[in-house]
Amino acid sequence: MIPIDILVWTGVLTFAAMGAMAAIERRFDLLGVVVLASVTAVGGGSLRDVVVGQLPPAIFRDERLLWGVLGTALAVFVLRHRLKRLRRPIYWLDTLGLGLFAALGAERGLDAGLGFWGTIFAGAVSGVGGGVLRDVLTGEVPGILYRNRDLYATAATAGAATVFALHRLDPSHMTLAVAAGAIVAIVTRIAGPVLGLRLPRG
Amino acid sequence: MIPIDILVWTGVLTFAAMGAMAAIERRFDLLGVVVLASVTAVGGGSLRDVVVGQLPPAIFRDERLLWGVLGTALAVFVLRHRLKRLRRPIYWLDTLGLGLFAALGAERGLDAGLGFWGTIFAGAVSGVGGGVLRDVLTGEVPGILYRNRDLYATAATAGAATVFALHRLDPSHMTLAVAAGAIVAIVTRIAGPVLGLRLPRG
């Protein structure tokens, strides 16, 4: 069994690398690369904690992850010309992070006593909130709102709903509910392009 | 007397419909329509609760309104080609929601012990904050900052200031102060175009 900490680190650092790459594409300076990596990596969970009222956000209680984010941003900056071949593995690691944070975020929502929509919000924001903040800071309309072939926020929502439903059925097996929620989110995202699914558009 | 709950529901669902329409105009996908409807409908009150420190936001304590928002977003999405004739009634319902939420938001600010500016902030953000968040997410400069012929945020500010002043004069009649504040906001917005009022520009 892979310890949960390794999965969390993998997800956070992947999000950080994607934020750093987005900053480099836009020719931000080194500080902008570090800021965008941090916002993408920990902005979603922090936004969740701010709205749920668990302050200061969890990320500030154990700062080792933030050192990892800084190291990742610097590494991506230095190696920026050699990273194009990483697009494919990053897609998979990003999907892992999405599912994991959606499920863990839903758990935090349930811990805070939230109901169905509150839990969906907590899970979805944990999974996609960092990317939304990144898009807003780079002057773009958040991709989750219109990229109907990439079931990204849909996957996070499905994962969080799974955690809520399983916890409602049997509150004593939260770990199982979280694992199932993460898997539902990951499978939903992967199944989208495989099955040619897409959301209808306005 | 119309019960307050019916007015709140009317205002929230009107804001949700306007958010859904804005998303459809931009060809967002179905998830984007639901997200933008939710942000427009409940983002202002939630932002107020986050800043005032009443967490989690009130909207998560009784989730029936959020089911109404979801239903509204789906209905607008399905009926999107037949809604153009609704522009006129929506203007009036939006004005009702603006006045109502500005006054109720000011009341929440007073409850939290805020002073004059805090109360203005709480009222104005409750009335216009959802629209501002919607504009930011759709990549637009918030209309309240420059549309000087539409006294929208001005009306919310006037309504909140009215609640503050009447509450200061006589703290025992809060309901009356809220009703008067809502009416002042509604009249201010309606009076703008009728009297040809407009704010000076930079």
Place this chain on the structure above:
Amino acid sequence: MIPIDILVWTGVLTFAAMGAMAAIERRFDLLGVVVLASVTAVGGGSLRDVVVGQLPPAIFRDERLLWGVLGTALAVFVLRHRLKRLRRPIYWLDTLGLGLFAALGAERGLDAGLGFWGTIFAGAVSGVGGGVLRDVLTGEVPGILYRNRDLYATAATAGAATVFALHRLDPSHMTLAVAAGAIVAIVTRIAGPVLGLRLPRG
């Protein structure tokens, strides 16, 4: 010795004037000028208080500063055609405010029990957060992310790190640590163009 209150007022009102000028350049209306002045002046410290969990934000506890912000916004609006010669003094006053708020924000982070990164966040957001919110509301990518010749956020970060380090060395001299942090931030920003320093770019 200049009392700290005079410095804080100078910094806040300078930020307010810069926000008002940015609004006027974009031809916002009078309400937009007041809103953008307020967001620029007090948005950074308020965002810090929201994330750190000290709610409602300090700015609402003593509202005299907000009256000063309103007065500044109105004065800038009325005198808008005569303010071009003020660019130079505003640069210096802005640098003062940046250093001061970065150092005072770091102090607030330490008071809230944050560690290194939390203190950096609290200080940097206090110094540059209002400008970032102003940029987002005016539809621009925040300048701190890419203007690599203006060591603005870098200076705030250096100042906050200085406060953290000196406080760690000797917790009994917080005032000295804050003063040193402010000076480090101010010197960093001034030294940038003088020495031709710039951050590397992606």
